[in-house]
Amino acid sequence: NAGVTQTPKFQVLKTGQSMTLQCAQDMNHNSMYWYRQDPGMGLRLIYYSASEGTTDKGEVPNGYNVSRLNKREFSLRLESAAPSQTSVYFCASSEGSGYNEQFFGPGTRLTVL
Amino acid sequence: LAKTTQPISMDSYEGQEVNITCSHNNIATNDYITWYQQFPSQGPRFIIQGYKTKVTNEVASLFIPADRKSSTLSLPRVSLSDTAVYYCLVDPDNYGQNFVFGPGTRLSVLP
Numbered sequence: 560n561a562g563v564t565q566t567p568k569f570q571v572l573k574t575g576q577s578m579t580l581q582c583a584q585d586m587n588h589n590s591m592y593w594y595r596q597d598p599g600m601g602l603r604l605i606y607y608s609a610s611e612g613t614t615d616k617g618e619v620p621n622g623y624n625v626s627r628l629n630k631r632e633f634s635l636r637l638e639s640a641a642p643s644q645t646s647v648y649f650c651a652s653s654e655g656s657g658y659n660e661q662f663f664g665p666g667t668r669l670t671v672l
Numbered sequence: 673l674a675k676t677t678q679p680i681s682m683d684s685y686e687g688q689e690v691n692i693t694c695s696h697n698n699i700a701t702n703d704y705i706t707w708y709q710q711f712p713s714q715g716p717r718f719i720i721q722g723y724k725t726k727v728t729n730e731v732a733s734l735f736i737p738a739d740r741k742s743s744t745l746s747l748p749r750v751s752l753s754d755t756a757v758y759y760c761l762v763d764p765d766n767y768g769q770n771f772v773f774g775p776g777t778r779l780s781v782l783p
Contacts, residue, residue, distance in 0.1 A: 563715075594773070601759060601773035602716065618772070649715045658704055663715025 560585050563664035565650050571670045572640045580635040580667050582650030590653045591633035592617075592661065593625060595646040602649060608633055609656070640671045676760045681778040690747045692777050694760030697741050705736060705743045708759045710776070716759060720745070747779075755781045 566581045584591065589610050594602040594617075604617030608627040622644060624636045633652075637644060647668050651661040677695040684690045696705065704723050708716040720727055722734040722743070733746040747754060759776040 599775070601775045603773070651715070660706075660718040660721070661708075661716075663717070666713070666715055 562586065563650055563652055563662050565648075565664040565667050567667060568665065569668050571672065572637075573672050574641060576640050576671075577636065577638050578640065578669075579637075580648055580650075580669075581632070582634065582664060583632045584650075584652040584662070585631065586652060586654070586662065587630070588652035588654050588662070589630070590655065590659075591627065592651040592653075593623070593633070593635045594649045594651065595619065595644075596649060596666075597646050605635065605648075637669075640669075642671045645669060645671045676762055676772075676774055678758075678760050678774070678777045680775060681780070683780045683782060684750055685782050686751055687749050690750050690754075690779060690781075692745045692747075692758055692760075692779070693742055694745070695742045696760070696762045699740050699762050703762045705734065705740075706761045707732070707734065707745050708761065708773070710757045710759065712756075716773070719758075750779075750781045752781050752783060755779060 563584045592607045593605040596602045603619045605619055605623050606617055606625040608614045611627055611630045614625050614627055626634045647666045649666045650664040653659045653661045704721055706721040707719045709719050710716040720729055720732050720734045722736050724736050727734045735744045757776040757778050759773045
């Protein structure tokens with residue numbers, strides 16, 4: 560089992576460009592999450608999906624959109640990237656709610672110039 | 673939303689026991705307490721979870737007093753590889769909403 564995979568690992572964008580971060584899990588989990596982590600900071604929840612077909616905003620959703628394509632995949636889209644979105648992005652999944660153990664991917668390091 | 677407070681950093685030496693305390697004064701009746709570990713350039717990894725008293729697994733122990741307003745993560749006989757950031761989380765009401773990782777405690781294990 561690969562667990563949670565994320566692509567790409569690194570990305571550099573110019574202000575105003577768009578991109579989609581991909582996340583997939585092979586653990587048959589219902590819930591998936593997107594977090595961002597700024598240098599020296601904890602993780603902040605951007606969006607989450609409690610089940611296939613549902614998505615909800617987390618703490619910092621502005622500037623992002625998500626799609627729960629199927630049970631395995633949960634993508635994060637930046638429509639018009641801004642320097643403030645420079646961060647490391649982590650995808651996670653869990654069986655059931657956030658009470659349960661979350662399994663994290665390796666992260667995507669995004670730089671917006 | 674229960675807020676947690678934990679030390680920003682701690683130093684220890686190899687072979688010592690390390691105790692990291694987290695305060696969560698307004699923890700709700702249904703909330704569990706969960707600890708994660710994060711190594712540099714990696715995503716966090718679940719360590720342990722508990723509701724009351726003591727929980728132990730192969731990695732750590734978690735002590736929770738009766739009033740549940742704090743909890744202590746205990747790492748026995750740490751090694752250099754335990755150098756990481758440790759996050760204390762008090763779970764949200766539903767499905768990860770407002771699931772907050774604070775700055776955590778940066779543990780440095782010295783030789």
